[in-house]
Amino acid sequence: MRLLLILMICATHCMAQSFNDSIHKKYPFIKVDKNEIENAACIAPFMAKMQQLKSNSISRINVVHIGDSHLQAGDFTATMRKKLQIKFGNAGRGLVVPLKVARTNEPSNYRSSSNIRWTARRNVIKNDSIDIGIGGVTLKTEDANADLKLRIFDDDGLDYASTKVRIYHAKNIDNFDIGIKDSSNNLIGKCSDDAERSTIYSTIEFANPVHEINLSLLGADKKNTSIYGFVFENNNSGLLYHSMGVNGAEYRHYNASKYFVEQAATLNPDLYIISLGTNEAYAPNFSTADFYNQIDTFVTALRNANPAINILITTPGDANKKKKYKNKNNKKAGNTIKDYCIKNNVAYYDLMNVMGGYGSINKWFARGLSNKDHLHLNVAGYQLQGALLYNALMKTYENNITK
Numbered sequence: 001m002r003l004l005l006i007l008m009i010c011a012t013h014c015m016a017q018s019f020n021d022s023i024h025k026k027y028p029f030i031k032v033d034k035n036e037i038e039n040a041a042c043i044a045p046f047m048a049k050m051q052q053l054k055s056n057s058i059s060r061i062n063v064v065h066i067g068d069s070h071l072q073a074g075d076f077t078a079t080m081r082k083k084l085q086i087k088f089g090n091a092g093r094g095l096v097v098p099l100k101v102a103r104t105n106e107p108s109n110y111r112s113s114s115n116i117r118w119t120a121r122r123n124v125i126k127n128d129s130i131d132i133g134i135g136g137v138t139l140k141t142e143d144a145n146a147d148l149k150l151r152i153f154d155d156d157g158l159d160y161a162s163t164k165v166r167i168y169h170a171k172n173i174d175n176f177d178i179g180i181k182d183s184s185n186n187l188i189g190k191c192s193d194d195a196e197r198s199t200i201y202s203t204i205e206f207a208n209p210v211h212e213i214n215l216s217l218l219g220a221d222k223k224n225t226s227i228y229g230f231v232f233e234n235n236n237s238g239l240l241y242h243s244m245g246v247n248g249a250e251y252r253h254y255n256a257s258k259y260f261v262e263q264a265a266t267l268n269p270d271l272y273i274i275s276l277g278t279n280e281a282y283a284p285n286f287s288t289a290d291f292y293n294q295i296d297t298f299v300t301a302l303r304n305a306n307p308a309i310n311i312l313i314t315t316p317g318d319a320n321k322k323k324k325y326k327n328k329n330n331k332k333a334g335n336t337i338k339d340y341c342i343k344n345n346v347a348y349y350d351l352m353n354v355m356g357g358y359g360s361i362n363k364w365f366a367r368g369l370s371n372k373d374h375l376h377l378n379v380a381g382y383q384l385q386g387a388l389l390y391n392a393l394m395k396t397y398e399n400n401i402t403k
Contacts (some may be wrong), residue, residue: 019387019391020032020033020035020391023384023388027363027367027369027384029356029360029363030354030355030356030388031353031354031355031356031357032354034350034353034354035354035388035391035392035395036392036395036396037312037347037348037349037392037393037395037396038338038341038347038348038349038350039341039342039345039346039347039348040347040396040399041347042310042311042341042345042346042347043271043310043311043312043347043396044400045308045310046270046271046310047396047397047400047401048400049061049270050088050397051397051400051401053088053089053237053238053239054087054088056237059237059238060091060237060238060239060240061088061091061238061239061240061270061271062239062240062242062267062268062269062270062271063080063084063239063240063241063242063269063270063271063273064095064242064243064244064264064267064269064271064272064273065077065080065241065242065243065244065272065273065274065275066243066244066245066254066264066272066273066274066275066276067243067244067245067249067274067275067276068245068246068247068248068249068250068275068276068278068279069245069246069247069248069249069278069376070245070275070278070317070376070377070382071243071244071245071275072099072104072105072106072107072245072246072247073105073107073245073382074106074107074108074109074243074245075107075379075382075383075386076275076377076382076383076385076386077107077241077243077245077386078107078109078155078383078386079382079383079385079386079387079390080241080386080389080390081094081155081241081243082155082156082158083386083387083390084239084241084390084393085158085238085239085241086158087394088238088239089236089237089238089239090158090159090160090234090236090238090239091233091234091236091237091238091239091240092160092162092231092232092233092234092236092240093109093110093152093160093162093232094231094232094233094240094241094242094243095134095135095229095230095231095242095243095244095267096110096112096150096152096229096230096231096232097135097136097137097228097229097230097244098112098114098139098148098150098227098230099112099137100112100113101113101114101118101120101139101148102118102120102122102137102139103120104120104122104137104247105247108153109152109153109155109160110150110151110152110153111150111151111153112148112149112150113148113149114146114147114148114149115145115146115147116141116143116145116146116147118139118140118141118146118148118227119139119140119141120137120138120139120140121137121138121140122136122137122246122247122248122249123136123137123246123249123253123254123256123257123260124246124247124248124249124250124253130226131170131226131257131258131259132228132256132257132258132259132260133168133226133228133229133257133258133259133260133263134168134228134229134244134259134260134263134264134267135168135228135229135244136244136245136246136249136253136254136257136260137246138226138227138228139226139227140225140226140227141225142225144217146217146225147214147215147216147217148214148215148227149212149213149214149215150212150213150215150230151183151211151212152211152212152232153211154211159234160211160232160234161209161210161211161234162206162209162210162211162213162232162233162234163205163206163209163233163234163235164203164204164205164206164232164233164234164235165180165189165203165204165206165213165230165231165232165233166201166202166203166230166231166233167201167202167203167204167215167227167230168200168201168227168228168229168230168231168263169201169202169225169226169227169228170225170226170228178190178202178204178215178216178217179215179216179217180204180206180213180214180215180216181213181214181216182210182212182213182214183210183212183214185214188206188207188208188210188213189204189205189206190204200259200262200263200266201231201263201266209234215227228259228263229244229263231267240267242267242269245275248279249276249279250276250277250279250280250294251276251277251280251291251294251295251297251298252294254276254298255294255297255298255301261301261302261305262305264302264305265302265305265306268306269306269309270309270310271309271310271311271312272302272309272310272311272312273311273312273313273314274298274299274311274312274313274314275313275314277291277315277316277333277334277337278316278317278319278330278333278375280294280329280333281316281319281327281329281330281332281333282319282321282327282329282375283329286329286332286333288332288333288335288336291333291336292336292339292340295313295336295337295340296340296344299311299340299344299346310347311346311347312346312347312348312349313337313340313341313346313347313348313349314348314349314351314389315333315334315337315338315348315349315350315351315352315353316330316333316334316351316352317330317351317352317355317361317377317385318330318352318355318356318357318358318359318360318361318364319361319374319375320361320362320373320374320375323372323373323374324374326358326359330352330358331352331358334350334351334352334353338350349389349392351385351389354388354392361374361375362374364377364381368380369381369384
């Protein structure tokens with residue numbers, strides 16, 4: 001057993017060193033020597049769980065990643081999900097939000113569609129008649145004939161066929177039943193008994209694994225149906241990586257989302273990763289005091305719902321305003337996050353520093369890693385960001401298993 005542990009440590013270290021050497025050679029402005037989790041002792045319990053999962057002492061770990069437009073496109077989190085599941089096991093696709101049906105962009109590794117136009121609300125848009133839940137985006141309809149299709153795609157050998165789907169929805173009517181049909185329109189699952197549901201979601205299991213489902217509303221009264229999101233799982237041991245990102249989102253938007261914390265807590269998260277702050281820093285009236293308070297409100301709510309939870313906060317990456325002007329508020333936001341984390345026992349990841357520091361977004365753009373807005377990365381840039389964060393986590397993991 002000890003020999004196996006030594007071999008695991010050596011393999012992890014060698015892969016990390018090879019990655020660092022490759023990145024430094026190709027992108028010398030990236031500070032690979034600074035690519036690490038700070039205040040890492042605060043996520044030591046999560047690292048211990050990862051080790052237990054690797055040794056089959058436990059069967060499931062849940063990571064929940066919360067953010068803004070940097071997450072909504074899905075390239076950053078897809079890289080994290082893929083790398084973590086290859087190493088620790090694939091327990092399923094995790095949280096999926098029908099963003100295309102909500103008329104916004106969604107990740108390329110799933111596709112949503114519907115036969116009707118749903119009313120949609122993102123958490124950044126004020127609308128008191130539609131509450132926000134787990135995905136940061138809510139779909140609502142009064143059409144009794146509505147359906148909602150979701151197809152999940154495999155990713156580089158990771159099979160995302162599901163044996164179970166959890167549906168987060170509002171149940172404010174008496175006769176609200178849910179049916180799931182397959183791609184051939186055959187009913188393969190049904191939840192019509194209140195005893196089968198929690199107060200927050202319904203769970204439907206399938207006899208055979210599926211990549212595609214079609215949610216249909218059953219029963220006599222199907223009005224005022226709100227859908228918050230879906231969680232796709234399989235029967236394997238391993239890791240689930242749930243991510244939710246909303247274009248333009250800030251800490252205050254998640255704080256104002258009525259059901260977000262309550263529903264996210266039901267994912268049984270072992271680690272929250274929070275990647276917010278870019279939009280706050282972009283505003284002309286950015287206030288470090290208000291930003292600090294919003295972080296504290298959010299973290300406190302997450303901890304109250306899951307007292308033993310581990311949290312990792314990433315600082316905003318470097319970005320320009322109006323394409324060409326450096327944004328000093330990004331530095332202020334990052335320093336505020338670091339100050340908060342140090343004072344409140346939270347791990348943090350200094351993305352701006354790793355990227356190369358203040359003004360480094362121009363180098364990322366010059367090397368084909370950023371969009372023209374010098375604010376968002378492109379697919380290659382987000383994949384690199386995901387690989388960097390993964391390797392920082394693995395460095396912490398390696399340090400943890402040697403103790």
